[in-house]
Structures are given as C-alpha cells and as structure tokens.
Amino acid sequence: MEQIQIIDSKKHVGETVKIGAWVANKRSSGKIAFLQLRDGTAYFQGVVVKSEVPEEVFQLAKSLNQETAVLITGEIREDSRSKFGYEVGISGIEVVGESTDYPITPKEHGTDFLMDHRHLWLRSSRQHAVMQIRNEIIRATYQFFNDNGYVKIDPPILTGSAPEGTTELFHTNYFDQEAYLSQSGQLYMEAAAMAFGKVFSFGPTFRAEKSKTRRHLIEFWMIEPEMAFMHQEESLEVQEQYVAFLVQSVLDNCDYALDVLERDKELLKKYTTLPFPRISYDDAVELLKKNGFEDIEWGDDFGSPHETFIANSFEQPVFILNYPKAIKPFYMKPHPTREDVVICADMIAPEGYGEIIGGSERATDFEYLLEEIRNCGLDEEEYSWYLDLRRYGSVPHAGFGLGLERTVTWLAGIEHVRESIPFPRLLNRIYP
Template sequence: MAEHIYIEDIAEHVDETIKIKGWLYNSRSSGKLHFLELRDGTGFMQAVMFKGDVSPELFDTTGHLRQETSVVVTGKVRADERAPFIPFEMGIEDLEVIAEPVGDYPITHKEHGVAYLMENRHLWLRTPRQVAIMKVRHEIISAIRGFFDDNKFRLVDSPIFTPAAAEGTTDLFETQYFSQKAYLAQTGQLYMEAAAAAFGKVYCFGPTFRAEKSKTRRHLTEFWMVEPEVAFMELEENMDLAEKFVRAIVERVLTNCAKELEILERDTTLLEKIADPEPFPRISYDEAVEIIRANGGEIEDEADFGAPHETMLGEHFERPVLVHRYPLEIKAFYMRKDPNDETRALCVDMIAPEGFGEIIGGGEREYDVEKLEEAIKAHNLPMEAFEWYLDVRRYGSVPHAGFGLGLERTVAWICGLHHVRETIPFARMMDKLTP
C-alpha cells in the first residue's frame, strides 16, 4: 500500500509510489493530460494525470473538479526541474475525492481587493503567499524561543487580565472582572520585573492589547510581543542583548526560509548585512532629531517620534538603528532617569531599516522605591494597584532592564510587507473583528 507523504518531504521519495492527502489548488487540461496543482499544508506541487493511466470515468471526473476539492492522490514521484513550485511532480495513478465544494470557491486565481481578501481571511490563508508569510512567522517564533533557551532565560507567563495601566490609560481595553474592573494587558513587562527578581533572566511571549484608535499600516489592536527582563542589567548591556537577539532572528530566517522569501519577492540584500559583525548604529534622541530635520522632517522640541520620523531614520541607515535617551516626559512612568541628565530616560528604541519603523522598545527601570512612587503619582495612576510592583523595590531592589519586541512588525520587516495585517493569521484592527 502506498505511504502517505507530505509535500515538504517529497524529495526523499523520488521513483516511489505514494499518497498525497490535500486540496486541489488549481488545474488545467490539455487533451489527454490533466495538470493538478495540489497543496497539503506543507507545500504545493504539481501532479499530472494521463488519460491512459486511469479509467475513463476517473479522467472525466477529474477534469471537472472545482478549486479546493479535498482529495487523496496516489502516484509515482519523479524529478522535474520544469515543474511549478518544486522540482518534482507526481504521475497520478489514482484519485479519490473526499469532499467537493458546495459552489465556486470565493478566492479565485484572479486579482481581489484587500478588503475582500480580509473578509475572507480564513480562506486567503490557503494561498502560497500567505502560507509563506506564516512559515516565516513560525520560524521567527522558533528563533525567539531558541535564542532565549540557548541564553538560559526562563519563560514566565504573564497574565492577560491586569488591574491597571502600565503604559498610559488612553489605550486600554476595559472589561468587567466579576465585581471589579480589569483591563486587557498592554504589556507583560511589570510582571517580568518581579520574575527577574526571582529567576535573574526571564521572558514572556504572548498577546498584548492596545485600544489605540490608529489605522496606520503598523498598528494592530491585538498583537504578540516578546519581553525579556534581566536583573543587574543596565542600558548598554540591554542594547547589546537587543542587537544580538535581532541578529539571531534574521540569520535563522535567511538560513531556513530562503524559499519563502523568494515567493514573497523579498530583496534580502539589506537583511544579509545584519550578519556583519559590525555593531548596529547607536544614536541619542537628540542626534536622531538632527537627522530628521536635516532630511526635511518637522518635529517639535522634545516630541516623540511618529511614523514619518521613524521612516526617515530607518531609511537613513542600512541596518537597525538603536535610538537611546528620549525625553523623560514622553516615556512611561517606570523609566529610570539618566543620572547625567535627568530630563532624559535610560531607554532605547530599535528602528528597522527600509522604513519599517520601531520593532523594539525598552530600557532601564526605576529601582528606587521613592522615585517610583513619585512617578506613579505624577502619572496620576492608582497607587494601590502598584503596591505589588513597589514590593519588588522594597525587598532586594537591583538595577534591571529589558525590552519588548513586536512580533508582527518584525515579520513585516523581514518579509518586506507594506501592512502588518498580513503578518498575523487573523488580524484585529479598529474596523476588523471577523473572521
């Protein structure tokens, strides 16, 4: 009996008769031949049915199969450099229909608008481009977990329900939590600070939520973020860690996803420069402002960067740039002041090249309990909600630092995607809650 083989493993079965279980992605006929493009979740390949190799009934039935019919196809694998998708194809000996579509498939092989495709996201995911993006996303996630495992970090899961804001009150999703109010987590960072005091080097990796009313190509209301935190680490070491981390991610994707990047028509020239041993450029906020203004950008004194400013900075450098020491007043309450200039925070953002914007934000955390209490009051946050957080400083406080990397922005950058909506299986945006 023929063995069920996945398309991704087909190279190991040349000249063998096997079964492929999957779906009909596309088909065409030419006289005595049917050319079937099959997909099985691991890849796409061509299978060819010759009229003389099967019964007349099966040949006729196959010629009328609709796109996305689920099938089991049996045949012999042969090498063929001319075949689409991969340099192998199957000579069909038998075909069994599992289920036929109830009508014409909604996403045909013609052009469709993005709005229509997003409404049919559950089906759009089946196309080669979207499969390639999700494979790169998977590889990035594997690289993230591998990096922290290799560097002896401990995974500590943070809660989704939180009692108060971590980074501002204007973009919280509020929900009823039995007899009290709760909010969907903006970040797991505060919990990682407590965990770092227990385990030294930790990270969390999960969904975070921002009720920010933004419709830019870089924003989602639900996205995934990885957040390492390290006890006894200061800003320079934090930047070293962020650089080493991003370099590891890019190198792994270039090694393991070359085929997917080719499908996405991604020019990898600048990505390949990430592997150079030369450090990423590091500039202060003030130096970044000078670059923005020198390139014709307008920005008010001490203002935070918007998307156009990040784009200018990203296009100015060929590799990710680390911008440090932003004005304290535009940063979150937990940021530590620079002892050499208390108007500045010991923070850092990493901005991706090619105009893809910020992918990392982080810095040192204030570890003096009295200064932290003052900052909580200054930001008009409820002190009682942060008593547990203050305990981290009351009992064995140490310098500590960390950062958060946004997964979807990182996927967009590495894949060369214009909009983050394609970087996550089911995007959540201001106007998008389904499918």
C-alpha cells in the same frame, strides 16, 4: 503504500505514495491535466497523463473544482522547472471533500473582500509563506532564549492596572471590580526577573488605539525579556543578537517562502551584521532638521516618516537612544547627568517598517518610582506590589519588548501588518 506530506517529497523520489491535499488550481490540455496541490506544508504540481491512467481518472482530474479535497496516489519525481523542485505523477484520485463556487479565484480581489474571507485567504500561497515565516520567528525565539538561559514566564492577560499609564486600554468587569486586557506583561516580568534572573514572556497584548495605519493592530503578540543585574548597554547587545538570530533563522529555514514573497535575501543578510548602529534622540532630531523635517522639535515623538528617514540613513536596524522623559513611561531609569531624558532605546527596522523593539533600563530607586507613579496620577495601591520589587533587594535590571507582527511584516517584506497574523483585529474589524 506510505502516505506522506508534500514537504517530504525529496525523501521519496521514485516511490509511489499517497498524499492528502487540496486542489489550489488546475489547467489541462487535451492529453495532460496539471493540478496545483497544497497540503498545508507546501505546494507542488500533480500531473495526470491521459494515456497512463484509466479514462475515469483523467476525466475526474479535469473536473475537479478549486479547493476540492483529494487523496491522490502517484510517483514522486524531480521537477527542475519549479521552485519547489518536485512533482507527482498521479495514477489515482479519490475525492474526499467537494468544493463548489470557491469565492477566492485566481483573479484580483479587493482587500476588504479578502479580509472578509480571511478564513479562506489563509490557504493562498502568499499567506502560507507569510505564516511560515511567522512560525519560524516563533520557533527561533524559543531557541534563542532557551539557549541563553532564560526562563519563560507567562504574565496575566487580565490586570488591574495599566503598565504604560495610558487610557488606550480595553476595560472589562472582573466580578465586582474593574480590570483591563493587558497592554504589556513587562511589570510582571520585572517581578519574575527578581526571582529567576533572566526571563521572557511570549503572549497576546491589546491596545485600544484608534489607529488605521499599516503598522497597527488592536491585538498582537509580544516577546518581552527582562534581565536582572543588567544595564542598558548589555540589554542592547541582547536585542541586536536576538534580531540578527531571527533574520538568520528565516534565511536558513524559509528559503521557499522568501522566494514566494520575492523577498530580497541579500538585503536580509545585511541585517545580520553586528553591532547595529546607534544614534541619540538629540542627534536624531538634528539629523531630521538638517534634512527638511522642519516640523520636528525636541520633545516630540517620532512619526512614521521620521523613523523611516532615520533608519534609511543607516540601511540597517538602528537604535535611537535616550528619549525625552515626558514622552516615555514612568518606570524608566532617569539619566545620571540629565533630568530631561531617560535611559531607553527603540530599535527601528529599515525599509520603512518602523519600531520593532522598545526597551529601557528600569528605575530601581523606591522614592523616585513612587514619585513618578504619583506624578502620573496612578493609584499607589494598584502598584504596591511593583514597589515591593524596590523594597526587597532591588538590583539594576533592563528589558525590552519586540512586536511579533511588525517583525514578520519586515522580514517577509509585505506592505501591511494585517497579513502578518492569521486573524487580524483592526479598528473596524473583528470578523472572522
């Protein structure tokens, strides 16, 4: 008798199989017991009919506690009433691991309680669906960049300098010198692009930003491509193609998860239409001013309400182009005709999910970059290797960073970024 996973039920209709699973929930009438089963791949129903099994099997089914681990035997059959489409008629049950007084019951629980039990909350159908969407975005990311000729390069997590030039860094001692947890791999990816042409990284980044908003995490994952011999407009095309590919991949491969989350699939389909709209920072400020945002002034960075309004004006992901130089990092290429802005863009997701991509064309002139490093009060010696990239065969190049968790939050249609990562690190949370 073959042991299968729930997700493969459609391949075994009419067959008697074994399945290792956990009891997520149960209910029973006098003659039938219904077990909601999960095995990590999917959820479906097991049915135990009293008249069709030995008495001890039926009584065992009725007595099983939530999250008891079982090995069940039964026949797979179609079930048109369920979203999953299949169920198992159970003929035998073996208890593998007991569960008593499981803390997360089907009743409502507060957020803090659920976060304290995150190691168990991950078992719920909603969290399972979110993690499946996260997994698909990761899978599709590798496919997109591999299919388009990019080489994956892994930048260091421990660094001696701050790519963004901020103080929001986690400091640590690196034997007899200072070091920081990486807030971006971008500078290293620029070096890699000069060696391999088109590269991308995919790894954890850390921001010691004391923010409690629904969009912020302390530890999160970034996808950071960098492309040699590429200008900003070409980079924007890569960005929109990549995001549209992610959306389509989730639609194609996460149908059941989207149903569990009650995500509007027709709305997601609109986000695959290219090109995405573009608006300059200048015009975005004017748009806001004309629509009641009297607090915004040219030179200000946009907050959540501003980004939400701009994105909702287009009902698609939108690029905001060429921000003021004063609020952007030192490495961005200056505008050819203006001294007050740089060649950059943020992609803002619709529905109030905010910035998911930040990118720019990079400065290529050695003297300009050296001056900017000095103006930012950064240590020239720490950046000497970065300046070497402008000494030895400097070329036009551009890149961007996409935040995985914000993208998961958006495509899953969930409220808070803390649900988009298995074990979130928040301002006041490092447990579990």
